[in-house]
Amino acid sequence: MDLERLEAEGVYDPGSSEAAQRLELLEFLDQAGATDDQLIEASALVGGLYGLAALLHGPPATVSLADLCERSGQPLSMVQEVWVALGLPLPDLTEPIVSEAAADKLLTVTQNPFLPLETGLVLLRSAGQSLARFADAAIQTYLDEVEMSFSRSDMSELQKDQLVVAGNQVLLQALDALSSLMWNHLSLAGIRNRRARTDPDNPSGTTMAIGFVDLVGFTSLSLEADPGDLRAMVQEFEAIAVGSASRHEGFVVKFIGDAVMFGAPTAMAAAIITISIIDELADPSLTLHGGLAMGQVIARGGDYFGPVVNLAARAATQAVPDEVLVSESFVTHLEDEGGSLPRGWMVTPAGRRMLKGFSEPTLLWSLSRQAGTDG
Numbered sequence: 001m002d003l004e005r006l007e008a009e010g011v012y013d014p015g016s017s018e019a020a021q022r023l024e025l026l027e028f029l030d031q032a033g034a035t036d037d038q039l040i041e042a043s044a045l046v047g048g049l050y051g052l053a054a055l056l057h058g059p060p061a062t063v064s065l066a067d068l069c070e071r072s073g074q075p076l077s078m079v080q081e082v083w084v085a086l087g088l089p090l091p092d093l094t095e096p097i098v099s100e101a102a103a104d105k106l107l108t109v110t111q112n113p114f115l116p117l118e119t120g121l122v123l124l125r126s127a128g129q130s131l132a133r134f135a136d137a138a139i140q141t142y143l144d145e146v147e148m149s150f151s152r153s154d155m156s157e158l159q160k161d162q163l164v165v166a167g168n169q170v171l172l173q174a175l176d177a178l179s180s181l182m183w184n185h186l187s188l189a190g191i192r193n194r195r196a197r198t199d200p201d202n203p204s205g206t207t208m209a210i211g212f213v214d215l216v217g218f219t220s221l222s223l224e225a226d227p228g229d230l231r232a233m234v235q236e237f238e239a240i241a242v243g244s245a246s247r248h249e250g251f252v253v254k255f256i257g258d259a260v261m262f263g264a265p266t267a268m269a270a271a272i273i274t275i276s277i278i279d280e281l282a283d284p285s286l287t288l289h290g291g292l293a294m295g296q297v298i299a300r301g302g303d304y305f306g307p308v309v310n311l312a313a314r315a316a317t318q319a320v321p322d323e324v325l326v327s328e329s330f331v332t333h334l335e336d337e338g339g340s341l342p343r344g345w346m347v348t349p350a351g352r353r354m355l356k357g358f359s360e361p362t363l364l365w366s367l368s369r370q371a372g373t374d375g
Contacts, residue, residue: 001026001036001039002036003023006026021157028158059102062099064092064095064097065083065090065095068103085125086124086131144231188251199296206297206299207295208263208264208265208294208297209266209267209269209294210270210309211250211290212259213259214257214260214289214316215286215288218258219258237281238260243280244277248264248269250263250264253302261304266337267331268334271292271324274324275367278290288322290316291312291313291324292315292367293311293315294308294333295307308329310357310358311327315327319366323367324367326366327363331347345370347366348365349363349365
């Protein structure tokens with residue numbers, strides 16, 4: 001740690017009445033692995049130096065892009081393509097970017113004889129998007145919960161840093177646990193995707209129910225409501241959507257603003273997931289509507305595309321509050337599967353609708369509560 005440089009940059013003032021506390025904090029961060037550049041940069045950001053502690057204690061980066069090229073025997077362009085596919089900005093060639101353990105695992109992507117590079121890049125893009133989303137969620141939660149509580153606390157910066165560093169250790173343990181749970185998700189995805197490939201003449205064809213459910217009037221509400229209240233609403237909605245899909249054989253594909261897109265193996269499962277989401281939303285000021293369709297979809301990179309997906313999304317925009325508009329093929333699948341909808345719900349004809357992107361009026365059905373029944 002170069003105290004003269006830190007003093008010149010305004011990070012440390014030896015003449016301050018709090019110089020001793022500041023020096024103790026800087027020494028703590030230095031021992032924790034912070035560089036002078038990190039200390040200077042962090043001191044100018046919201047959260048200051050104690051925010052820097054949230055980024056320390058990860059595995060030390062010792063391997064650069066140049067090192068990865070040399071170890072893999074692959075051209076720089078390929079290694080850079082792998083790095084960008086993960087959603088990470090390109091660093092200087094000699095800048096350490098990953099730990100030894102991460103480098104060894106990353107090299108398997110370029111050296112696996114059973115996995116074409118382009119296929120590997122598809123997987124890496126999906127992984128990068130998921131990791132970036134999780135990282136954003138983790139940092140946002142830290143800023144909203146931990147640092148906000150710190151701002152109202154009379155703890156010293158050193159005490160705050162010590163608490164954050166201790167919390168980092170818990171986070172690293174949680175990440176280890178999450179990585180082991182990946183096998184649970186792989187098992188479920190394997191079963192789900194194999195069951196969805198029902199056409200022997202089209203082995204890559206995937207038959208699935210796709211649903212969209214979103215909050216009615218959220219855009220106008222967001223112009224008036226407190227940001228904290230909006231965050232709570234969205235969190236409640238996301239928790240309900242994930243819980244409903246998980247309990248009823250489905251899975252969340254993604255959240256798009258105030259909407260959720262999910263998949264399910266059967267029409268009945270998709271209907272029950274949607275009804276469950278609508279019934280469980282406790283906030284009386286919020287209502288939902290949705291769209292459902294079933295048929296062959298294009299599956300790629302953990303996402304789903306095609307006319308069936310478009311139909312479900314467009315139908316959702318046409319539904320009134322507490323209504324779900326479903327496609328004719330969805331109703332056919334529902335009837336073929338047998339079973340019965342939850343009490344108080346029924347499917348009735350809703351006529352033909354002009355949907356954006358479709359050249360002809362589309363016949364839709366309404367999945368809604370029967371008159372006189374409570375939600």
